[in-house]
Amino acid sequence: MRARCLVVWLASSWWRQSLFICVTLGLALCAAHSPRARADGIFTLTSTSVRAGGTVQAAQVFDQNDCKGANRSPQLTWHNAPAGTRGFAVTMFDEDAPGRGWWHWAVAGIPASADSLPENASASGFLKKLGAVEARNDFDTDGYGGPCPPPGKPHRYIITVYALNSADLRLAQGRPALMFDHEIGTAAIGSARLVVNYGR
CATH class of the missing domain: 1.20.5 (Single alpha-helices involved in coiled-coils or other helix-helix interfaces)
Structure with a gap:
């Protein structure tokens, strides 16, 4: 027993x-x-030029018509991109503009080795040296066009960095920002963003 x-x-x-x-x-x-385990932490975006929830400074404001800024694209730094990232893209969009909103900036072709952009990367030629391409914004100019809303309530500007599963979206310099947005969306495997404000 x-x-x-x-x-x-x-x-x-x-x-x-x-x-x-x-x-x-x-x-x-x-x-x-799990998706979280593929990276060391949460995919984040920071900037020394703008602060999340803060007000855009004159350096980043548009420089035509009755807007008198320096039109310098903001400094951006991102951390903890997802595993499998083969490139990055950046956009800046005013969701409060009438109609479908307003595209201020769209960049694709930023290499996977990059983790930041200096201030004024658009106009200085830095992005071209990286091999990146910029869309035609809704001011009808290529590259960065800073905030310039009509007088009244401040607008919200969404700055987003996208991690992409492709190094080449086959986008050409000067194509419409809406086209960039579509192609970026098809290849995005992660994103991080800042929302900033500006009014006149």
Whole structure:
């Protein structure tokens, strides 16, 4: 009788250990393949030129008509891009503009090795040296066009960096920003953004 009990106890003990090992391995595999586990942390975007929730300074404001800014694209830094990132894109969009909104900036072809853009990367030629291309914004100019809303309530400007699964979206310099947005959307595997404000 004792021998039989011992056999039953050993068998149930082995079963419990096997179950524990299987559950542990299963949880480890799930964690390893979860989207969050593919990066060291959360994909984030920061800037020394603008602050999330803050007001855009004159350096980034448009410089034509009755807007008197320096029209310098903001400095941007991003961290913890998803695994599998093969390139980056950046956009700036005014969601409060009448109609469908207003495209201020769209850039594609930023290499996967990049993790930042200096201030004025658009006009300085920095993006061209990287091999990146810029869309025609809704001011009908290529590259960055800063905030210049009509007088009244401040507008919100969404600056987004996208991690892409492709190094080449086959976009050409000066194509419409809406086209850039579509192609970026088809290749995006992650994004991080800042929302800033500006009014006159």
